[in-house]
Amino acid sequence: MITKNAETILSVQGLSASINGAQILKGLDITVKAGEIHAIMGPNGSGKSTFSKVVAGHPSYSVDEGTIDFKGKNLTDLEPDERAKLGIFLGFQYPVEVPGVTNGSFLRLAYNTVQGARGKDELDPLEFDDFIQSKLNLLGMDASFLERSLNDGFSGGEKKRNEILQMAILEPTLAILDETDSGLDIDALRVVANGVNTLHGDSDAVVLVTHYQRLLNYIEPDFIHVVDGGRVIKTGDKSLAHELESRGYEWILEENSSSVS
Amino acid sequence: MSEQSIEFAASLLQDNGAGTEFSQQEWLNERQQEARTQLKMYPLPTTAEEEWRFTDLTALYKSTLSVPRVDVSVDPSVINSLLIPEAVSSIVLVDGVYSPDMSVVDEGKAKIKVSNLKAALQDKSLTSILKDKLNRIPGDGISAFGEMNTALFKDIAVIHVDSSVREFETIHVLNVSTGKHTFSHPRLLLIAEKQAKVRILEDYVGIGGFGYMTNSVSEISLAAGAQVIHVKLQRDDDSAYHIAHTHVGVDNGASYRNWSISVGAAVSRHNLVTRQRQEGGDIQIKGLALGHEKRIVDTHSCIEHTEPHGESNQVHKTIAGGRSKVVFNGKVKVHKNAQQTNSSQQNRNLLLSARASVDAKPELEIFADDVKCAHGATVGQVSEDELFYLKTRGLDDVMARNVLNYAFAKEVIDDLPIASLAGVIESYIKEQTKT
Numbered sequence: 001m002i003t004k005n006a007e008t009i010l011s012v013q014g015l016s017a018s019i020n021g022a023q024i025l026k027g028l029d030i031t032v033k034a035g036e037i038h039a040i041m042g043p044n045g046s047g048k049s050t051f052s053k054v055v056a057g058h059p060s061y062s063v064d065e066g067t068i069d070f071k072g073k074n075l076t077d078l079e080p081d082e083r084a085k086l087g088i089f090l091g092f093q094y095p096v097e098v099p100g101v102t103n104g105s106f107l108r109l110a111y112n113t114v115q116g117a118r119g120k121d122e123l124d125p126l127e128f129d130d131f132i133q134s135k136l137n138l139l140g141m142d143a144s145f146l147e148r149s150l151n152d153g154f155s156g157g158e159k160k161r162n163e164i165l166q167m168a169i170l171e172p173t174l175a176i177l178d179e180t181d182s183g184l185d186i187d188a189l190r191v192v193a194n195g196v197n198t199l200h201g202d203s204d205a206v207v208l209v210t211h212y213q214r215l216l217n218y219i220e221p222d223f224i225h226v227v228d229g230g231r232v233i234k235t236g237d238k239s240l241a242h243e244l245e246s247r248g249y250e251w252i253l254e255e256n257s258s259s260v261s
Numbered sequence: 262m263s264e265q266s267i268e269f270a271a272s273l274l275q276d277n278g279a280g281t282e283f284s285q286q287e288w289l290n291e292r293q294q295e296a297r298t299q300l301k302m303y304p305l306p307t308t309a310e311e312e313w314r315f316t317d318l319t320a321l322y323k324s325t326l327s328v329p330r331v332d333v334s335v336d337p338s339v340i341n342s343l344l345i346p347e348a349v350s351s352i353v354l355v356d357g358v359y360s361p362d363m364s365v366v367d368e369g370k371a372k373i374k375v376s377n378l379k380a381a382l383q384d385k386s387l388t389s390i391l392k393d394k395l396n397r398i399p400g401d402g403i404s405a406f407g408e409m410n411t412a413l414f415k416d417i418a419v420i421h422v423d424s425s426v427r428e429f430e431t432i433h434v435l436n437v438s439t440g441k442h443t444f445s446h447p448r449l450l451l452i453a454e455k456q457a458k459v460r461i462l463e464d465y466v467g468i469g470g471f472g473y474m475t476n477s478v479s480e481i482s483l484a485a486g487a488q489v490i491h492v493k494l495q496r497d498d499d500s501a502y503h504i505a506h507t508h509v510g511v512d513n514g515a516s517y518r519n520w521s522i523s524v525g526a527a528v529s530r531h532n533l534v535t536r537q538r539q540e541g542g543d544i545q546i547k548g549l550a551l552g553h554e555k556r557i558v559d560t561h562s563c564i565e566h567t568e569p570h571g572e573s574n575q576v577h578k579t580i581a582g583g584r585s586k587v588v589f590n591g592k593v594k595v596h597k598n599a600q601q602t603n604s605s606q607q608n609r610n611l612l613l614s615a616r617a618s619v620d621a622k623p624e625l626e627i628f629a630d631d632v633k634c635a636h637g638a639t640v641g642q643v644s645e646d647e648l649f650y651l652k653t654r655g656l657d658d659v660m661a662r663n664v665l666n667y668a669f670a671k672e673v674i675d676d677l678p679i680a681s682l683a684g685v686i687e688s689y690i691k692e693q694t695k696t
Contacts, residue, residue: 056653059645080652081661089653096650100668100675109664110654117655149668149675166654 001202002222006033007071009174009205010055014066016230017054024050026230027066032174032205039208039216039241042227043249048209049093051227052178056090057083070174085117087173087204091163091180097151103162104146107132111169135168139195156183164195175199176207181215193218213245226252265322266305270405273444274300276328276413286382288392296396296411305405312404315588315620316530316559321502326474329356329443335363339468340437345681348433348462350375352418355437356470357445359416372426373459378417387421390452398480398510404532407506410478414448422457422487429490431460431679436477438470438501449479453487453515460490462679465505465525467498474502475526481508483515485539490518490678496525496689499554503529511535511542520677523550523558524689533562537571537599548577549673549686552585552617553693559588564606566599566629575606578673580666580694581617592624593634600631608638611669613696643669659696666694 010032017025024047032038042048054061055068057080068075075083098106111131112122123131136143139161151159160180167175177196181189196219200206208215216224216238224241226234226249233256234240244252274297305322306313335355340363344351349370353363359377366375374387381387396403396411403411418434436447453459465475475497483489497503503526511517523529535544550558564573573593581587587610595602610619621638643665651661670690677683 056649058649079657080649081655081657084653084655092650092653096644096647098647098651098665098668100670100672101664106654106664109660110656113657113660114655149672170654 001035003033003035003202006035008033009071010207011069012055012066015054015063015068016065017050017061017063019050019061023064024061024230025054028227028231030225030232032207034205035202036223037200037206037208037219037221039210039221039224040227041210041213041224041241041244043253044211046227047230048227049178050230052090052176052207052209055176056080056088084170085114089167089170089172089175091167091175091177093179093182095151095159095163097154099149099152101150102146103148103150106150107146107166107169110166114170132169135165138168138198139165140191141165157185157188160184160188160192161195164192168195168199173204174207175204176209178209179211180208181210181212189215189218213241216241228253228256263304263307265319266307269322270300270305270409273326273409273413292396293412296408299408300405300412303405305409312561312590315586316528316557318528321474321528324442324472326442326444329440329445331358333439335360335437335439335468337363340435343435343437343464343466345431345433345462345679347431347679347681349373349430351433351435353435353437354416354418354447356440356443357415357436357447359418371430373430373432374421374423375432376419378419381417381419387419390421391417391419391450394450394452394480394482396480398482398508403506403508406476406504407478407532410446410448410476410506414446414478417448417450420449420451420459420461422451422453422459424454424456426457426459429458429460429488431462433462433464436463436465436475438465438467438473438475438497440470440473442472443470444474444476447475447477449477451479451481451489453481453483453489455484456486457484458488460678461492462682463491463493465495465497465503467501467525470498470501472500473498474504476504478506479508481517482510483512483517483542485513485515487512487515489516492520492677492679492682493522493531494682494686495523495529495531497529498525499527499556501526505529505531507531507533509535511537511539511544513539514541516543516545518545519547520674521546521548521560522674522686523560524686524693526556526558528557530559531561533560534565535563535573536565536567537573538567540568541570542572544571544573546573546575546577547673548575549670550577550579550587550589551670551690551693552579552581552583552587554583554585557586557588561590563592563594564604565594565596566602566604567596568598569600569602571599571602571604573604576673577608578610578670579619580611580613580670581619582613582694584614584616586617587619589620590622590624591636592626593636595627595629595632595634597628599629602629602632602634604632604634606636609669610638610640611666612640612642613666613694662696663694666696667691670694
């Protein structure tokens with residue numbers, strides 16, 4: 001929801017970033033305010049996934065130029081965990097499987113670490129069980145999920161639900177969801193979208209990174225940004241998604257290249 | 262260097278305690294004599310030998326070890342703290358000798374006969390089993406240290422599981438070392454008759470001992486259809502030498518499952534030799550070895566399929582931190598006759614420090630032409646992707662590494678069939694894998 005005078009959550013200006021010497025982002029700009037949902041779309045290899053990793057602080061990418069400000073604070077020198085503690089959450093396209101770590105104890109560790117850093121009370125295992133039950137219900141997850149190893153042997157749908165479960169307990173101010181819809185059947189997509197919609201409020205913001213328009217039928221964005229060649233080449237409202245759905249990316253790419261030349 | 266090892270062996274052989282007590286048993290005398298003769302002829306191994314290339318025992322050979330005192334008093338509360346609630350019988354060997362005071366057998370519940378050597382020799386049928394099996398399983402693969410054990414053991418924990426035992430009963434064989442610079446030669450003989458089931462924890466702990474050497478041999482024989490679950494936990498003192506032989510023979514359709522966990526000692530070596538002796542046996546082995554500080558931890562395993570339709574599955578994981586040295590040699594040998602063998606071996610090594618080292622050597626010797634043998638060995642560091650994932654959830658670098666190191670090791674014991682032990686091992690893992 002777009003609100004006048006809403007606080008700026010994320011301000012990315014002229015962001016250029018590279019990995020192993022290859023430049024992926026080339027002057028990307030985006031501004032996200034509290035209460036808003038943004039979608040970043042674009043063809044494969046456009047740099048949209050890189051954008052999400054750079055904002056979360058992936059060590060393989062180096063920021064060569066530009067700024068990433070989160071609520072007015074420059075993020076570029078912060079470690080990923082420091083960003084998480086400030087309120088940035090990245091939902092992974094491919095959540096990592098960690099055999100040997102139980103999901104429940106990991107979630108509690110993450111929750112308590114983040115809570116502690118935010119000056120809030122930590123929860124003991126029993127309190128945490130109560131706390132997490134409502135979040136499990138929201139995502140239609142059984143408590144047995146907590147007994148399994150983190151993402152280990154989870155189906156694609158289970159992994160994505162588990163990502164949203166983590167988002168639910170970490171209560172981020174900015175949630176960046178990278179290809180959250182990939183690998184989901186329609187029922188799982190509904191559950192995940194419902195989770196995101198329920199968790200989203202006036203004081204936080206959501207950025208959906210997606211290749212397809214499908215997810216946007218369930219989570220309605222306020223802005224859509226089309227990224228190509230490491231830059232935002234077009235920004236519009238949700239009607240842009242429908243246009244992309246019917247016409248593909250080609251016309252925007254062409255429109256953009258003619259405007260540049 | 263071999264001069265040193267000969268002197269070392271000779272100094273230990275001056276201990277004549279073993280033969281005297283049981284001298285009325287001629288066969289046993291002979292068997293110990295055979296081993297003495299062998300030991301005098303062949304020096305103990307040095308790094309010049311392929312099988313011992315990575316594990317240097319020079320410091321051990323230079324040391325002076327003595328016979329442990331027999332009158333040593335052990336604090337019962339220390340022993341009690343080491344016992345596990347699952348065990349129906351707990352056999353406690355103090356410096357290699359059975360302690361009737363410390364051992365606990367639940368007479369009401371226990372169906373499995375456990376004895377020390379003295380008691381076993383008073384029982385005719387057990388004596389004939391001993392005669393038949395002692396130092397005869399699987400018949401080869403004994404190194405000089407195995408001979409040393411045979412020459413010098415003072416006692417044997419004898420576990421005989423007869424065919425009437427069809428439900429798993431847990432037996433704890435607790436070997437405690439109390440000596441300062443002493444040596445002991447714990448011996449275990451486990452016989453599972455046809456269709457019998459048993460779960461055993463073979464456990465090595467230092468309680469007050471320092472700089473001692475534990476030189477153990479465990480022989481395990483599974484008759485047709487028998488099921489043995491065997492957990493070997495080596496948590497000897499950080500200053501100790503732990504040298505161990507496990508020799509297992511598996512008959513038709515029998516199932517042997519082993520967890521070998523090494524979290525102790527300054528230098529340890531485990532020779533784990535399992536042999537499928539008849540058609541269709543199943544061997545499952547999980548290993549965890551933690552290289553911590555300056556420790557050397559060496560596992561040499563050999564899985565041998567001699568007859569058709571055998572199964573084996575081995576997962577061996579190690580973590581090398583500090584300045585430790587981790588060795589894994591995993592041999593799988595499929596004899597010509599062992600068609601339709603299905604075998605897999607996985608060795609995963611996690612290197613935590615630039616000063617630690619891992620020597621991993623899978624060794625497949627396959628002489629049959631219709632078999633499935635998969636194997637893989639990796640040496641690596643914690644993955645950047647895994648670290649990043651945990652960090653985006655708020656864990657800092659140290660926390661994230663600790664979680665991942667712990668997880669890597671803990672996977673080995675996720676299905677450990679002795680529940681109370683999981684917590685014990687977990688605390689060793691936590692302590693020894695900290696960044």
